[in-house]
Amino acid sequence: MTSQQDVFAPFALPSLAILGGGPGGYEAAMVAASMGAEVTIIERSGVGGSAVLTDVVPSKTLIATADAMNRNVDSAELGVSFKAADGDPKEAIKADLLQINERVLRLAKEQSTDIRRGLEAVGVKIIIGTGRLLDNRTIEVDRGETNEIVRADAILVSVGAHPRELATAKPDGERIFNWTQIYDLKELPEELIVVGSGVTGAEFASAFNGLGSKVTLISSRDQVLPGEDSDAAAVLEDVFARRGLTVLSRSRAESVQRTEHGVVVTLGDGSTVTGTHCLVCVGSIPNTTGIGLEAAGVEVTSSGHIKVDGVSRTSAPNVYAAGDCTGVFALASVAAMQGRIAVAHLGGDGVRPLKLKNVSSNIFTSPEIASVGVSEADLASGKYQGDVLKLSLRTNARAKMRNVDEGFIKIIARKGSGTVIGGVVVGAGACELIFPIALAVAQKLHVDDVASTFTVYPSLSGSISEAARRLHVHM
Missing domain, CATH: 3.30.390.30 (FAD/NAD-linked reductase, C-terminal dimerisation domain)
Incomplete structure:
Protein backbone atom coordinates (compact mmCIF):
# COMPACT_ATOMS: atom_id res chain seq x y z
CA MET A 1 0.00 0.00 0.00
CA THR A 2 1.37 3.46 -0.93
CA SER A 3 1.63 5.88 1.97
CA GLN A 4 0.54 9.50 1.78
CA GLN A 5 4.19 10.49 2.17
CA ASP A 6 5.11 8.47 -0.94
CA VAL A 7 2.33 10.11 -2.94
CA PHE A 8 3.34 13.67 -2.12
CA ALA A 9 7.12 13.19 -2.03
CA PRO A 10 8.25 12.04 -5.49
CA PHE A 11 11.73 13.49 -4.94
CA ALA A 12 14.10 10.52 -4.79
CA LEU A 13 17.45 12.30 -4.39
CA PRO A 14 18.83 12.22 -0.82
CA SER A 15 21.66 14.69 -1.45
CA LEU A 16 22.80 17.32 -3.94
CA ALA A 17 26.12 19.20 -4.02
CA ILE A 18 26.20 22.46 -5.93
CA LEU A 19 29.47 24.00 -7.10
CA GLY A 20 28.81 27.72 -7.46
CA GLY A 21 26.34 29.89 -5.56
CA GLY A 22 25.08 32.12 -8.38
CA PRO A 23 21.49 32.16 -9.72
CA GLY A 24 21.77 28.67 -11.21
CA GLY A 25 23.11 27.29 -7.95
CA TYR A 26 21.00 29.04 -5.34
CA GLU A 27 17.73 28.64 -7.27
CA ALA A 28 18.38 24.92 -7.64
CA ALA A 29 19.25 24.71 -3.94
CA MET A 30 16.01 26.36 -2.89
CA VAL A 31 13.92 23.96 -4.98
CA ALA A 32 15.84 20.85 -3.96
CA ALA A 33 15.72 21.75 -0.25
CA SER A 34 11.99 22.44 -0.43
CA MET A 35 11.55 18.93 -1.86
CA GLY A 36 13.40 17.35 1.05
CA ALA A 37 16.91 16.90 -0.33
CA GLU A 38 20.08 17.43 1.66
CA VAL A 39 21.76 20.31 -0.19
CA THR A 40 25.28 21.75 0.05
CA ILE A 41 26.49 24.82 -1.86
CA ILE A 42 30.21 25.42 -2.37
CA GLU A 43 30.95 29.03 -3.30
CA ARG A 44 34.35 30.75 -3.32
CA SER A 45 33.30 34.43 -3.27
CA GLY A 46 29.90 34.80 -1.67
CA VAL A 47 26.31 33.62 -2.10
CA GLY A 48 24.80 35.07 -5.25
CA GLY A 49 28.02 34.67 -7.21
CA SER A 50 29.23 37.26 -9.68
CA ALA A 51 25.64 37.99 -10.77
CA VAL A 52 24.93 39.51 -7.37
CA LEU A 53 28.37 40.68 -6.24
CA THR A 54 30.16 42.02 -9.35
CA ASP A 55 27.86 41.85 -12.37
CA VAL A 56 24.08 42.08 -12.67
CA VAL A 57 23.04 43.64 -9.36
CA PRO A 58 25.86 46.23 -9.21
CA SER A 59 25.63 47.24 -12.87
CA LYS A 60 21.86 47.62 -12.85
CA THR A 61 22.03 49.63 -9.62
CA LEU A 62 24.54 51.96 -11.28
CA ILE A 63 22.29 52.19 -14.34
CA ALA A 64 19.25 53.01 -12.19
CA THR A 65 21.15 56.01 -10.77
CA ALA A 66 22.07 57.16 -14.27
CA ASP A 67 18.42 56.83 -15.35
CA ALA A 68 17.37 59.04 -12.46
CA MET A 69 19.81 61.70 -13.66
CA ASN A 70 18.61 61.39 -17.27
CA ARG A 71 15.00 61.90 -16.19
CA ASN A 72 15.90 65.02 -14.24
CA VAL A 73 18.03 66.49 -17.02
CA ASP A 74 15.20 65.98 -19.50
CA SER A 75 12.47 67.30 -17.19
CA ALA A 76 12.30 70.90 -18.47
CA GLU A 77 9.54 69.89 -20.91
CA LEU A 78 7.49 68.81 -17.88
CA GLY A 79 7.83 72.24 -16.29
CA VAL A 80 10.43 71.06 -13.78
CA SER A 81 13.77 72.81 -14.03
CA PHE A 82 17.09 72.77 -12.20
CA LYS A 83 18.90 76.08 -12.08
CA ALA A 84 22.58 76.34 -12.88
CA ALA A 85 24.82 79.37 -13.28
CA ASP A 86 25.08 78.91 -17.05
CA GLY A 87 21.52 77.65 -17.49
CA ASP A 88 22.62 74.12 -18.43
CA PRO A 89 20.53 71.60 -16.43
CA LYS A 90 23.36 69.08 -16.68
CA GLU A 91 25.52 71.44 -14.61
CA ALA A 92 22.87 71.57 -11.87
CA ILE A 93 22.96 67.79 -11.33
CA LYS A 94 26.20 66.15 -10.35
CA ALA A 95 27.04 62.50 -9.75
CA ASP A 96 29.07 61.64 -6.64
CA LEU A 97 30.60 58.41 -7.93
CA LEU A 98 32.18 57.52 -4.59
CA GLN A 99 28.76 57.63 -2.91
CA ILE A 100 27.10 55.89 -5.86
CA ASN A 101 29.60 53.01 -5.83
CA GLU A 102 29.38 52.69 -2.05
CA ARG A 103 25.63 52.23 -2.44
CA VAL A 104 26.10 49.84 -5.38
CA LEU A 105 28.38 47.55 -3.39
CA ARG A 106 26.26 47.85 -0.24
CA LEU A 107 23.13 46.75 -2.10
CA ALA A 108 25.04 43.86 -3.69
CA LYS A 109 26.22 42.72 -0.26
CA GLU A 110 22.72 43.07 1.19
CA GLN A 111 21.26 41.01 -1.65
CA SER A 112 23.89 38.32 -1.07
CA THR A 113 23.04 38.28 2.64
CA ASP A 114 19.30 38.02 1.92
CA ILE A 115 19.85 35.06 -0.41
CA ARG A 116 22.07 33.32 2.14
CA ARG A 117 19.48 33.75 4.88
CA GLY A 118 16.80 32.32 2.61
CA LEU A 119 18.94 29.29 1.82
CA GLU A 120 19.87 28.63 5.43
CA ALA A 121 16.22 28.98 6.44
CA VAL A 122 15.34 25.93 4.31
CA GLY A 123 18.32 23.94 5.56
CA VAL A 124 20.90 24.45 2.82
CA LYS A 125 24.50 24.05 4.00
CA ILE A 126 26.86 26.71 2.61
CA ILE A 127 30.62 26.21 2.41
CA ILE A 128 32.85 29.13 1.41
CA GLY A 129 35.83 27.76 -0.48
CA THR A 130 37.14 26.65 -3.86
CA GLY A 131 35.71 23.36 -5.08
CA ARG A 132 37.13 20.73 -7.43
CA LEU A 133 35.39 17.58 -8.64
CA LEU A 134 37.21 14.36 -7.79
CA ASP A 135 34.58 12.24 -9.56
CA ASN A 136 30.91 12.47 -10.45
CA ARG A 137 29.81 12.30 -6.82
CA THR A 138 32.64 13.95 -4.88
CA ILE A 139 33.90 17.53 -4.50
CA GLU A 140 37.03 18.55 -2.65
CA VAL A 141 36.78 22.01 -1.11
CA ASP A 142 39.86 24.12 -0.40
CA ARG A 143 38.92 26.33 2.55
CA GLY A 144 42.34 27.90 2.96
CA GLU A 145 43.80 26.26 6.02
CA THR A 146 41.77 23.07 5.67
CA ASN A 147 40.25 20.89 2.97
CA GLU A 148 36.81 19.32 3.11
CA ILE A 149 35.31 16.47 1.12
CA VAL A 150 31.65 16.75 0.06
CA ARG A 151 29.93 13.63 -1.27
CA ALA A 152 26.48 13.65 -2.81
CA ASP A 153 24.19 11.56 -5.00
CA ALA A 154 24.31 14.25 -7.69
CA ILE A 155 26.30 17.38 -8.51
CA LEU A 156 25.24 20.62 -10.15
CA VAL A 157 28.05 22.75 -11.62
CA SER A 158 27.18 26.44 -11.79
CA VAL A 159 30.52 28.22 -11.71
CA GLY A 160 29.79 31.18 -13.99
CA ALA A 161 32.31 33.11 -16.05
CA HIS A 162 34.83 35.94 -15.76
CA PRO A 163 35.72 38.88 -18.01
CA ARG A 164 37.80 38.11 -21.07
CA GLU A 165 40.96 40.18 -21.28
CA LEU A 166 43.08 41.30 -24.20
CA ALA A 167 46.82 40.67 -24.00
CA THR A 168 47.34 44.23 -25.26
CA ALA A 169 44.82 45.80 -22.86
CA LYS A 170 45.50 44.44 -19.39
CA PRO A 171 43.28 45.98 -16.69
CA ASP A 172 45.17 47.69 -13.87
CA GLY A 173 42.15 48.73 -11.78
CA GLU A 174 43.20 52.40 -11.91
CA ARG A 175 42.95 53.61 -15.49
CA ILE A 176 42.10 50.43 -17.40
CA PHE A 177 39.20 48.36 -16.04
CA ASN A 178 37.12 45.27 -16.64
CA TRP A 179 33.50 45.35 -15.51
CA THR A 180 34.20 43.82 -12.09
CA GLN A 181 36.69 46.59 -11.23
CA ILE A 182 34.71 49.62 -12.33
CA TYR A 183 33.08 50.02 -8.91
CA ASP A 184 36.48 50.84 -7.39
CA LEU A 185 36.40 54.26 -9.05
CA LYS A 186 36.24 57.14 -6.56
CA GLU A 187 35.57 59.92 -9.05
CA LEU A 188 33.58 60.10 -12.26
CA PRO A 189 35.81 59.56 -15.32
CA GLU A 190 36.10 62.77 -17.29
CA GLU A 191 36.60 60.92 -20.58
CA LEU A 192 35.70 57.23 -20.59
CA ILE A 193 36.51 54.99 -23.54
CA VAL A 194 34.46 51.78 -23.66
CA VAL A 195 35.88 48.99 -25.81
CA GLY A 196 33.16 46.61 -27.03
CA SER A 197 29.61 47.44 -28.09
CA GLY A 198 27.87 44.27 -26.97
CA VAL A 199 25.35 44.28 -24.15
CA THR A 200 27.84 45.00 -21.34
CA GLY A 201 29.70 47.71 -23.24
CA ALA A 202 26.52 49.44 -24.38
CA GLU A 203 25.03 49.36 -20.88
CA PHE A 204 28.08 50.89 -19.21
CA ALA A 205 28.52 53.46 -22.00
CA SER A 206 24.89 54.52 -21.55
CA ALA A 207 25.22 54.63 -17.76
CA PHE A 208 28.38 56.73 -17.59
CA ASN A 209 27.06 59.05 -20.27
CA GLY A 210 24.00 59.56 -18.08
CA LEU A 211 26.18 60.20 -15.03
CA GLY A 212 28.04 62.95 -16.87
CA SER A 213 31.17 61.40 -18.37
CA LYS A 214 32.24 62.14 -21.91
CA VAL A 215 31.98 58.64 -23.42
CA THR A 216 33.45 57.13 -26.58
CA LEU A 217 32.19 53.65 -27.50
CA ILE A 218 34.43 51.63 -29.80
CA SER A 219 32.48 49.11 -31.88
CA SER A 220 34.03 46.64 -34.30
CA ARG A 221 30.66 46.15 -36.02
CA ASP A 222 28.35 48.27 -38.18
CA GLN A 223 25.96 48.90 -35.29
CA VAL A 224 26.00 48.80 -31.53
CA LEU A 225 24.51 45.62 -30.05
CA PRO A 226 25.40 43.34 -32.98
CA GLY A 227 22.92 40.50 -33.27
CA GLU A 228 20.08 42.46 -31.67
CA ASP A 229 17.07 43.95 -33.43
CA SER A 230 18.40 46.48 -35.96
CA ASP A 231 15.51 48.93 -35.39
CA ALA A 232 16.23 48.88 -31.66
CA ALA A 233 19.95 49.45 -32.22
CA ALA A 234 19.15 52.40 -34.50
CA VAL A 235 17.00 54.04 -31.81
CA LEU A 236 19.77 53.59 -29.26
CA GLU A 237 22.40 55.06 -31.59
CA ASP A 238 20.16 58.09 -32.22
CA VAL A 239 19.74 58.63 -28.47
CA PHE A 240 23.49 58.23 -27.94
CA ALA A 241 24.18 60.89 -30.58
CA ARG A 242 21.63 63.28 -29.06
CA ARG A 243 23.21 62.88 -25.63
CA GLY A 244 26.73 63.48 -26.86
CA LEU A 245 28.00 59.89 -26.74
CA THR A 246 30.42 59.13 -29.58
CA VAL A 247 30.22 55.76 -31.32
CA LEU A 248 33.18 54.69 -33.46
CA SER A 249 31.70 51.99 -35.71
CA ARG A 250 33.78 49.45 -37.64
CA SER A 251 36.73 50.26 -35.39
CA ARG A 252 38.68 47.52 -33.65
CA ALA A 253 40.77 48.29 -30.59
CA GLU A 254 44.22 46.75 -30.98
CA SER A 255 45.71 47.92 -27.70
CA VAL A 256 45.07 50.06 -24.63
CA GLN A 257 48.01 51.71 -22.92
CA ARG A 258 48.24 53.87 -19.85
CA THR A 259 49.72 57.34 -20.15
CA GLU A 260 50.82 59.82 -17.51
CA HIS A 261 47.34 61.27 -17.09
CA GLY A 262 45.06 58.79 -18.84
CA VAL A 263 44.89 56.15 -21.56
CA VAL A 264 45.42 55.84 -25.28
CA VAL A 265 43.57 53.28 -27.39
CA THR A 266 45.17 52.30 -30.69
CA LEU A 267 42.73 51.19 -33.40
CA GLY A 268 43.24 48.72 -36.20
CA ASP A 269 43.87 51.47 -38.77
CA GLY A 270 46.64 52.95 -36.65
CA SER A 271 44.63 55.91 -35.37
CA THR A 272 44.35 56.57 -31.65
CA VAL A 273 41.71 57.66 -29.17
CA THR A 274 42.67 59.30 -25.88
CA GLY A 275 40.75 59.50 -22.64
CA THR A 276 41.17 59.52 -18.88
CA HIS A 277 39.94 55.94 -18.34
CA CYS A 278 39.10 52.82 -20.36
CA LEU A 279 36.60 50.04 -19.71
CA VAL A 280 37.20 46.83 -21.66
CA CYS A 281 34.10 44.74 -22.39
CA VAL A 282 35.07 42.03 -24.87
CA GLY A 283 33.15 39.00 -23.68
CA SER A 284 33.63 36.42 -20.97
CA ILE A 285 35.36 33.08 -20.31
CA PRO A 286 33.72 30.21 -18.40
CA ASN A 287 35.23 29.35 -15.01
CA THR A 288 35.69 25.70 -15.96
CA THR A 289 39.48 25.37 -15.92
CA GLY A 290 40.97 23.43 -13.03
CA ILE A 291 37.72 22.35 -11.38
CA GLY A 292 38.05 18.63 -12.10
CA LEU A 293 35.61 18.26 -14.98
CA GLU A 294 37.86 15.73 -16.71
CA ALA A 295 38.03 13.56 -13.59
CA ALA A 296 34.25 13.52 -13.42
CA GLY A 297 33.85 12.73 -17.13
CA VAL A 298 32.25 16.07 -18.02
CA GLU A 299 32.77 17.15 -21.63
CA VAL A 300 33.39 20.77 -22.59
CA THR A 301 33.37 22.64 -25.89
CA SER A 302 36.41 24.19 -27.56
CA SER A 303 35.53 27.45 -25.77
CA GLY A 304 35.56 25.72 -22.40
CA HIS A 305 31.79 25.71 -21.89
CA ILE A 306 30.15 22.64 -20.39
CA LYS A 307 28.01 20.66 -22.82
CA VAL A 308 24.43 20.27 -21.56
CA ASP A 309 21.14 19.04 -22.99
CA GLY A 310 17.67 20.54 -22.61
CA VAL A 311 17.31 19.31 -19.03
CA SER A 312 20.78 20.51 -17.92
CA ARG A 313 22.47 17.09 -18.02
CA THR A 314 26.18 16.90 -18.79
CA SER A 315 27.95 13.93 -20.37
CA ALA A 316 28.69 12.49 -16.91
CA PRO A 317 26.11 10.49 -14.94
CA ASN A 318 24.75 12.37 -11.91
CA VAL A 319 26.35 15.67 -13.01
CA TYR A 320 24.28 18.63 -14.21
CA ALA A 321 25.31 22.18 -15.12
CA ALA A 322 23.65 25.58 -15.26
CA GLY A 323 24.46 29.19 -16.02
CA ASP A 324 27.13 31.07 -17.93
CA CYS A 325 29.53 28.12 -17.74
CA THR A 326 27.23 26.25 -20.16
CA GLY A 327 27.31 28.96 -22.83
CA VAL A 328 23.56 28.69 -23.44
CA PHE A 329 22.49 32.29 -22.73
CA ALA A 330 24.46 34.58 -20.42
CA LEU A 331 21.36 35.56 -18.44
CA ALA A 332 20.68 35.13 -14.73
CA SER A 333 17.11 34.12 -15.54
CA VAL A 334 18.33 31.32 -17.83
CA ALA A 335 20.83 30.12 -15.21
CA ALA A 336 18.06 30.00 -12.62
CA MET A 337 15.74 28.11 -14.98
CA GLN A 338 18.48 25.62 -15.88
CA GLY A 339 19.06 25.00 -12.18
CA ARG A 340 15.36 24.47 -11.47
CA ILE A 341 15.01 22.17 -14.48
CA ALA A 342 17.99 20.11 -13.31
CA VAL A 343 16.44 19.57 -9.89
CA ALA A 344 13.06 18.67 -11.36
CA HIS A 345 14.69 16.13 -13.67
CA LEU A 346 16.77 14.69 -10.85
CA GLY A 347 13.71 14.24 -8.68
CA GLY A 348 11.52 12.70 -11.34
CA ASP A 349 9.18 15.69 -11.19
CA GLY A 350 7.35 17.02 -14.24
CA VAL A 351 9.85 18.90 -16.37
CA ARG A 352 9.88 20.73 -19.68
CA PRO A 353 13.20 21.10 -21.51
CA LEU A 354 14.57 24.62 -21.80
CA LYS A 355 13.12 26.38 -24.85
CA LEU A 356 15.39 29.21 -25.89
CA LYS A 357 12.73 30.85 -28.04
CA ASN A 358 10.73 31.44 -24.85
CA VAL A 359 13.56 33.34 -23.17
CA SER A 360 13.00 37.06 -22.78
CA SER A 361 16.00 39.32 -22.28
CA ASN A 362 16.58 42.98 -21.55
CA ILE A 363 19.44 45.38 -22.27
CA PHE A 364 19.52 48.06 -19.58
CA THR A 365 20.62 50.96 -21.73
CA SER A 366 18.65 54.21 -21.74
Missing part, protein backbone atom coordinates in the same frame (compact mmCIF):
# COMPACT_ATOMS: atom_id res chain seq x y z
CA PRO A 367 16.23 53.51 -23.38
CA GLU A 368 15.97 49.83 -22.49
CA ILE A 369 15.71 47.16 -25.18
CA ALA A 370 13.81 43.93 -24.49
CA SER A 371 13.13 41.01 -26.81
CA VAL A 372 11.68 37.52 -26.88
CA GLY A 373 11.17 34.72 -29.38
CA VAL A 374 11.54 34.91 -33.14
CA SER A 375 13.33 37.96 -34.54
CA GLU A 376 13.07 39.76 -37.85
CA ALA A 377 16.48 38.32 -38.70
CA ASP A 378 14.95 34.86 -38.29
CA LEU A 379 12.23 35.83 -40.78
CA ALA A 380 14.78 37.21 -43.23
CA SER A 381 16.78 33.98 -43.07
CA GLY A 382 13.71 31.94 -43.95
CA LYS A 383 13.63 30.01 -40.66
CA TYR A 384 10.15 31.34 -39.94
CA GLN A 385 7.34 33.01 -41.82
CA GLY A 386 5.66 35.86 -40.03
CA ASP A 387 4.00 39.26 -40.07
CA VAL A 388 5.59 42.18 -38.23
CA LEU A 389 3.90 45.23 -36.72
CA LYS A 390 6.00 48.02 -35.24
CA LEU A 391 4.17 50.75 -33.32
CA SER A 392 6.01 53.89 -32.20
CA LEU A 393 5.51 55.02 -28.61
CA ARG A 394 5.38 58.64 -29.79
CA THR A 395 1.62 58.32 -30.20
CA ASN A 396 1.08 56.67 -26.80
CA ALA A 397 -0.68 59.03 -24.36
CA ARG A 398 1.20 57.75 -21.31
CA ALA A 399 4.53 58.13 -23.11
CA LYS A 400 3.68 61.75 -23.93
CA MET A 401 2.79 62.44 -20.29
CA ARG A 402 6.16 61.04 -19.19
CA ASN A 403 8.03 62.96 -21.92
CA VAL A 404 9.11 59.75 -23.64
CA ASP A 405 9.79 60.50 -27.29
CA GLU A 406 11.65 57.41 -28.41
CA GLY A 407 10.93 53.71 -28.52
CA PHE A 408 8.46 51.26 -30.00
CA ILE A 409 6.52 48.05 -29.58
CA LYS A 410 7.10 45.33 -32.16
CA ILE A 411 5.10 42.11 -32.36
CA ILE A 412 5.81 39.22 -34.72
CA ALA A 413 2.97 36.82 -35.52
CA ARG A 414 3.11 33.56 -37.43
CA LYS A 415 1.92 34.13 -40.99
CA GLY A 416 -1.54 32.71 -41.60
CA SER A 417 -2.35 31.65 -38.04
CA GLY A 418 -1.71 34.88 -36.15
CA THR A 419 0.05 33.14 -33.25
CA VAL A 420 2.45 35.46 -31.41
CA ILE A 421 5.99 34.14 -31.94
CA GLY A 422 8.18 37.11 -31.03
CA GLY A 423 8.44 40.71 -29.99
CA VAL A 424 10.67 43.67 -29.18
CA VAL A 425 10.11 46.60 -26.83
CA VAL A 426 12.27 49.72 -26.80
CA GLY A 427 11.65 52.35 -24.15
CA ALA A 428 11.61 53.08 -20.44
CA GLY A 429 10.57 49.98 -18.49
CA ALA A 430 10.98 47.62 -21.45
CA CYS A 431 12.03 44.89 -19.00
CA GLU A 432 8.51 45.00 -17.56
CA LEU A 433 6.64 45.51 -20.84
CA ILE A 434 8.18 42.46 -22.51
CA PHE A 435 6.47 40.10 -20.06
CA PRO A 436 2.98 40.04 -21.67
CA ILE A 437 4.59 39.39 -25.06
CA ALA A 438 6.78 36.66 -23.55
CA LEU A 439 3.66 35.14 -21.97
CA ALA A 440 1.95 35.17 -25.36
CA VAL A 441 4.96 33.48 -26.98
CA ALA A 442 5.28 30.81 -24.29
CA GLN A 443 1.55 30.02 -24.24
CA LYS A 444 1.13 30.27 -28.04
CA LEU A 445 -1.52 32.96 -27.78
CA HIS A 446 -3.20 34.42 -30.85
CA VAL A 447 -2.84 38.15 -31.55
CA ASP A 448 -6.59 38.42 -30.92
CA ASP A 449 -6.07 36.96 -27.43
CA VAL A 450 -3.67 39.79 -26.67
CA ALA A 451 -5.80 42.45 -28.35
CA SER A 452 -8.97 41.45 -26.51
CA THR A 453 -7.34 41.60 -23.08
CA PHE A 454 -8.09 44.84 -21.23
CA THR A 455 -5.22 47.25 -20.61
CA VAL A 456 -5.21 50.34 -18.42
CA TYR A 457 -5.69 53.70 -20.11
CA PRO A 458 -3.40 55.52 -20.31
CA SER A 459 -0.55 53.02 -20.17
CA LEU A 460 2.44 51.97 -22.22
CA SER A 461 1.05 48.43 -22.25
CA GLY A 462 -1.86 49.79 -24.25
CA SER A 463 0.47 49.94 -27.25
CA ILE A 464 1.04 46.18 -26.96
CA SER A 465 -2.70 45.61 -27.27
CA GLU A 466 -2.90 48.08 -30.15
CA ALA A 467 -0.05 46.41 -32.05
CA ALA A 468 -1.75 43.03 -31.63
CA ARG A 469 -5.04 44.50 -32.80
CA ARG A 470 -3.43 45.70 -36.02
CA LEU A 471 -2.16 42.17 -36.65
CA HIS A 472 -5.68 40.73 -36.59
CA VAL A 473 -6.01 37.86 -39.04
CA HIS A 474 -9.25 37.74 -41.01
CA MET A 475 -10.41 34.14 -41.08
